[in-house]
Amino acid sequence: MRTPKKGLVRAEARWEAERAALAQETRRLAGAIASADAKRESQKARVVPRHLAIYEDVRRRRGGIAVARVAGGNCGGCRVGIPEAVRKRAFDPDQLAQCPNCERILYVG
Numbered sequence: 001m002r003t004p005k006k007g008l009v010r011a012e013a014r015w016e017a018e019r020a021a022l023a024q025e026t027r028r029l030a031g032a033i034a035s036a037d038a039k040r041e042s043q044k045a046r047v048v049p050r051h052l053a054i055y056e057d058v059r060r061r062r063g064g065i066a067v068a069r070v071a072g073g074n075c076g077g078c079r080v081g082i083p084e085a086v087r088k089r090a091f092d093p094d095q096l097a098q099c100p101n102c103e104r105i106l107y108v109g
């Protein structure tokens, strides 16, 4: 028959194992975030400054999501239809196409 103390010891052992696993996951995610931040910073230099400013502005105003895919002629962010001229711009890698409704930067692919 198990005594309450043995149950407590087992619960503490489980808790310690979970705590250690979570600490390891925290370290792994911190490393992944640092890596993504470094990659993001290195990519900034490749972006036209005016486009980067628009990206940062839209990202701030749209809950952290500044880019949307054109899907079936609609903005993947707000689902509103994209005019043909804007859709054509989204195909051009040298131009910035923005959704006329939510202003997210559009891409095709």
Ligand SMILES: [Zn+2]
Binding pocket: 068, 075, 076, 077, 078, 079, 080, 099, 100, 101, 102, 103, 104
């Ligand atoms: Zn939109």
